Amino acid sequence: MADLSDKTRLMTDDALLDSERFAQRHAASGRSGPLAVEREALGSDYRATGYTTKAQADQLGRVLDLRPGKLLVDVGAGCGWPGLYLADTFGCSVVSTDPVPEGAVAARDRIVADGLEDRAISVVATGDDLPVRNGSVDAIVHSDVLC
Amino acid sequence: MLRASRRALRPGGRTAFHVIELPSGLDDRQRRRAVSIGPPVVAVRTSHESLLRSAGFVDVEAIDATAEYLDTQHRWLAATLRHEDEMRATLGDDMVDDGLERRRRTIDAIADGLLVRTLYTARR
Numbered sequence: 001m002a003d004l005s006d007k008t009r010l011m012t013d014d015a016l017l018d019s020e021r022f023a024q025r026h027a028a029s030g031r032s033g034p035l036a037v038e039r040e041a042l043g044s045d046y047r048a049t050g051y052t053t054k055a056q057a058d059q060l061g062r063v064l065d066l067r068p069g070k071l072l073v074d075v076g077a078g079c080g081w082p083g084l085y086l087a088d089t090f091g092c093s094v095v096s097t098d099p100v101p102e103g104a105v106a107a108r109d110r111i112v113a114d115g116l117e118d119r120a121i122s123v124v125a126t127g128d129d130l131p132v133r134n135g136s137v138d139a140i141v142h143s144d145v146l147c
Numbered sequence: 148m149l150r151a152s153r154r155a156l157r158p159g160g161r162t163a164f165h166v167i168e169l170p171s172g173l174d175d176r177q178r179r180r181a182v183s184i185g186p187p188v189v190a191v192r193t194s195h196e197s198l199l200r201s202a203g204f205v206d207v208e209a210i211d212a213t214a215e216y217l218d219t220q221h222r223w224l225a226a227t228l229r230h231e232d233e234m235r236a237t238l239g240d241d242m243v244d245d246g247l248e249r250r251r252r253t254i255d256a257i258a259d260g261l262l263v264r265t266l267y268t269a270r271r
Contacts, residue, residue, distance in 0.1 A: 033233030034270045040226035041219060051219045051264065052165055056212070061162050063268050073155060075148065127148035130155045140162040142148070 046081035047106060050144035052110035057082035058089070064139040071138050073097065075100040076145035079106035083141060084120060092139075093119035099126045149202035156271040162204070163268045165212060166195055170263050181261035184252050195267055204269035216255045216264035223251045 039045055043054030052060075060082060065128060066072060068091035074083025077096040084107060087094040095117075097109045109121035114120075123131045152162050169181050169189050182190050199207045227234055227247060235243050256262045 033237045037226040041223040050259050134154045135157050140152045143165040
């Protein structure tokens, strides 16, 4: 029982550390250094830290047949990658969701900056409780969310 | 989450997502190493294809994206090193050092065949 308790405590400490790292990383992700690294690694500038490159985002748009009039939900979009990019590139509408308020706020700011207010919205939500009506969505992406 | 996605989709709607996972056929030692390096989801023993089918999706397809994953990891590493001084000033030495170590360990694990990345597509 002591072993289990120790493991549980360690896992909790790790989770807290990851959470702190995430918050620190997120706060810094909009600065010039991390943005330059992101551009060179992924080809994006959405404060993304995952592995979905611009070429792979384009592939997602093609396999999901995104185009004007279609509604996309991006689950765990962080600051909007790749959902806002897909809306901008393929002309679809998008609901960008993230459970972290800071990410959803950054996505909202990006929507305004890119002039996507008429077909993009950013919402704080988890993947288990999507802010859309059942049966209303054409496509859903959640790249690297399960990672 | 997959069940929630299926509920949200209209009939015929599609989902697509990338996920990092373990290849089949790893022995116990390889699996332990992969789980220690990969993201938490790699510890799940049920395949994502099975999870999608259990959630009610059809036309499930899996496209291997491991070569691109390895290339992207190399590009993250190289870009971080190119901007190392600025990254250290922004994130701090501990976070940069930890990130570089994790990146190198992950690259080795991918190159050793312990981690793969897959694009899954499926239809409601």
